Amino acid sequence: MRDFIASTLVVAFAATLIGAQSPIVRNAEQVGFVDMSSGFAPLGVGGYRTAGKRYALVCRNAGGLDVVDTTDPTAPTVVANVPGGFRRVVTHVQYAIATTDNGPTAVIDMTDPVNPAIVATIGVGAHSLQVDGTRLYLCRQARGMLVYDLTTPTAPNAVGVLARVVHACNPEGNILYVHGQGEPPTEIFDATNPAQLVSLGGINTGKHSSDLYLAPGGKRILCTCDDFSGGHLQFWDVATPASPVLVGRYQTDASIAIHDIDVKGAYVYVCYYKDQFRVVDVSDVTNPREVAAWDTNPANIGPDHSDMFQTYPFHDAVYMTQMGPTPLGPKVGLHVIDFFPAFGAGAPGTGSVVPTIRWSFGPPSPGNTEFALRLRDARPGSVALLAIGASRAQWGARALPTTLGDFGAPNVTLHVSPDALIPVGVDAQGEARVALPVPAGIRGLQRLYAQWIVLDPGAPNATGIAASEAGELLVY
Numbered sequence: 204m205r206d207f208i209a210s211t212l213v214v215a216f217a218a219t220l221i222g223a224q225s226p227i228v229r230n231a232e233q234v235g236f237v238d239m240s241s242g243f244a245p246l247g248v249g250g251y252r253t254a255g256k257r258y259a260l261v262c263r264n265a266g267g268l269d270v271v272d273t274t275d276p277t278a279p280t281v282v283a284n285v286p287g288g289f290r291r292v293v294t295h296v297q298y299a300i301a302t303t304d305n306g307p308t309a310v311i312d313m314t315d316p317v318n319p320a321i322v323a324t325i326g327v328g329a330h331s332l333q334v335d336g337t338r339l340y341l342c343r344q345a346r347g348m349l350v351y352d353l354t355t356p357t358a359p360n361a362v363g364v365l366a367r368v369v370h371a372c373n374p375e376g377n378i379l380y381v382h383g384q385g386e387p388p389t390e391i392f393d394a395t396n397p398a399q400l401v402s403l404g405g406i407n408t409g410k411h412s413s414d415l416y417l418a419p420g421g422k423r424i425l426c427t428c429d430d431f432s433g434g435h436l437q438f439w440d441v442a443t444p445a446s447p448v449l450v451g452r453y454q455t456d457a458s459i460a461i462h463d464i465d466v467k468g469a470y471v472y473v474c475y476y477k478d479q480f481r482v483v484d485v486s487d488v489t490n491p492r493e494v495a496a497w498d499t500n501p502a503n504i505g506p507d508h509s510d511m512f513q514t515y516p517f518h519d520a521v522y523m524t525q526m527g528p529t530p531l532g533p534k535v536g537l538h539v540i541d542f543f544p545a546f547g548a549g550a551p552g553t554g555s556v557v558p559t560i561r562w563s564f565g566p567p568s569p570g571n572t573e574f575a576l577r578l579r580d581a582r583p584g585s586v587a588l589l590a591i592g593a594s595r596a597q598w599g600a601r602a603l604p605t606t607l608g609d610f611g612a613p614n615v616t617l618h619v620s621p622d623a624l625i626p627v628g629v630d631a632q633g634e635a636r637v638a639l640p641v642p643a644g645i646r647g648l649q650r651l652y653a654q655w656i657v658l659d660p661g662a663p664n665a666t667g668i669a670a671s672e673a674g675e676l677l678v679y
Contacts, residue, residue, distance in 0.1 A: 226531050230495035231480060234520070235279040235539035242266050244535050245524040247291035250517030251299060251313050258282075258316050259515075259522045260299050261537050262289040268301050269537075270316050276520045276539045282317050285309070293334045298322075298356050300339060302329045308341065310356055323357045331412070335374035338362075338397065342369040348381065350397040363397030371412035373425075378403075378444075380425060382410045389413070389427060391444040404445035414466040416485055419648045419679070424450070424488050426464060426471055432507055434460035436471065438488040453483050453491040459503055463513045468568045469648065469679045470494070472521060474514035477503045480523055482542055486648055486677060494544045494675075497523075499532025516542075519564045519573075544675045546595075547604060547618035547654075552669030553582045553661030560655050560671040563636065567678045570643035578627075578635040578671065582659040585629045589637050592620030595652045595673065611666035618673035619652035629657070641678060651676040 239245050243266030251258045251270075259271040259279065270283040287309055289301035299319070302308040306328025309321045327349065329341035339351040339359060350363030370384035379394040390405040411430035416438075418424050425439045425447070435454035439447040455478045463474040469486040482495035500510055510529055515522045521540040528535060541561060549557040558581045564573035578587050596603055598620040607615040627635045635655075655671040662669040 225501070227496050227498040227501050229497075230543055230545050231482070231497040231521075232541045233497065233538050234541045235273065235276045236534060237261075237269075237271055237279050237281060237537040238534065239263065239269075239536035240528075240534070244526040245269075245537055246512045246526060247289070248513050248515045248522045248524045248537065249292040249294055249299065250515060250522065251294050251316065252518060253297070253313070253316065256316070257518055257520075258313075259517070259537055259539075260292045260294070260301075261522075261524060262292050262301060262303075264288060264290055264303065268292060268299070268311070268319075270313075270319060271537060272316070273520060273522075273539055276541070279537065279539050283319055285311055285319050285321065287321070291329070291331050293332055295334045295339070295353055295356060300332065300334065302332050302341065304328050304330050304344075308332070310359065323359060325351065325359055331371045333372055333374055335376070338374065338394075340372050340374055340379075342372050344368060344370055344384070348372065350394075352397075363394075363400065365392075365400055370430075373413045373415060375415050375423075378423075380413055380415070380441075382412055382427070384411055384430065389425075391441065391447075404443075404447070406439060406447050411461070412463060414464050414471070416466050416469070416471070416488070418488065424485070426466060426485065428461035428464050428473070430460050430462060430508075432460055433457055434475075436461070436464070436473065436483065436491065438485065438491070451485075451488040451491055453493070455481065455493075456503055460507055462508075462511065465514065465516055467516045468566050469677055470516075470566065472514050472516045474511050474523065476508055476510050477505060479511050480514055480521070480540060482544075484544075484677065486679065495542050497538075497540055500529040502530065504530050519562075544677070545672045546675065547673045548616060549672045550612070550615040550668070550670045551663065552585075552657055552659035555663075556580050558587075558655055558657050558669055558671040560653065560674050562674070562676075567639070567641045567676050569641055569645040569678070572640040573638075574641050575636050575638045576653055576655075576674075578629065578655045578657070579633065581629045581633045581635065581655070581657045581669070582661060583629060583631045583633045585660075586658045587627055587629050587635050588621075588656040588658070589625040589627065590617075590619055590621035590623070590654045590656055591625070591676075592622040592652050593650075594620040595675075607666075607668060610668070612662070612664040612668040614664055615656075615662075615668050615670045617654070617656075617670070619654045645678060647679070649678040651678065 308325040310323040348369040
């Protein structure tokens with residue numbers, strides 16, 4: 204209790220020091236939140252989907268595993284709890300597998316998410332875990348790593364062991380990337396036979412965790428992060444495991460640490476402790492580019508390992524767990540974040556309200572048959588045009604961005620080439636949606652751009668046009 208009071212006073216005092224400083228929010232919006240400030244703080248988070256509904260799985264240490272219905276991301280609701288001690292969770296077919304350092308590890312049947320049931324246990328625990336295909340990897344720090352076969356998930360079978368410090372790992376088929384914390388460094392193994400892992404090489408600096416980016420052309424880029432002061436992302440070409448090549452890096456504040464990363468498409472979703480949530484475009488790993496941020500502790504007040512624990516991109520939302528209060532956002536719990544890579548400025552319509560563009564079920568990855576672009580905050584009952592183009596620099600002979608003064612709307616800026624215009628009606632809530640399923644067969648990296656144009660008689664120009672900001676669609 205004394206420690207809790209002290210930390211609360213530190214946060215309150217820090218808030219007075221930073222005064223009117225505002226959170227850093229860019230292309231990210233908190234659309235939902237579950238308060239978990241009472242009881243045990245949230246740690247690891249995963250996602251599960253069934254029967255058209257979506258759930259966040261939130262580890263609360265000795266408080267068990269909370270199942271949160273996020274089908275409506277604006278109203279996330281805890282619908283079940285699995286008793287136990289859990290700090291990390293992954294999913295495998297209809298099962299969640301949750302663990303904590305001292306174990307046990309539980310296999311939980313999620314067929315009915317409102318009534319989850321533990322159907323098997325493994326008598327040991329882990330600091331972190333990964334699943335790939337039918338293999339489960341339990342990373343046990345100084346106690347090494349255990350590998351289990353999940354062909355029959357209700358009866359996990361031990362098939363391998365690695366006797367070295369394993370803080371985290373990243374499996375990809377028969378290649379396994381293993382990380383110590385500090386030392387030993389990253390080591391790359393051939394895991395064809397999990398009972399006899401064969402070292403192929405590695406990286407001679409200590410790392411915490413990683414994820415793999417499969418770049419266009421099939422090149423393997425290992426994205427590593429550091430869990431200590433000065434932590435940053437590094438991008439390694441691991442085509443030759445015996446001699447990985449550093450090809451890029453990204454860092455925010457040199458004094459802080461990263462706890463977790465997750466790669467989806469060509470984006471790295473970064474969970475800093477104190478710099479919180481960042482999204483980095485790594486389509487060019489030699490020049491990584493931050494495209495989104497959500498940070499309620501811009502002054503980086505507090506201990507190195509405070510604030511956030513894990514960020515997890517899942518379907519149409521990003522889940523983020525906050526384990527401790529921050530000066531500008533003292534909310535401990537599950538954040539549901541809407542990320543969209545917007546750019547440019549929109550133009551107001553009726554009531555000086557600027558329409559907004561967002562995606563659903565994004566990013567537009569190959570095979571994402573549910574991908575759609577949404578319009579919000581438009582004039583109810585109006586007509587909108589979704590402009591989609593291949594350029595944000597040129598529209599015929601005209602450079603972009605350009606105003607629509609020629610069309611009687613000098614206050615409206617067009618940011619994308621309107622190579623395609625899709626008309627749609629705006630509903631009574633001021634919203635519209637265009638489904639744009641992405642075929643699974645798309646190969647390589649493509650960039651498209653989109654912007655909504657709204658035919659709004661109440662807009663402050665002669666033609667009656669409002670517009671949203673624009674957005675980048677990185678199809679990969």
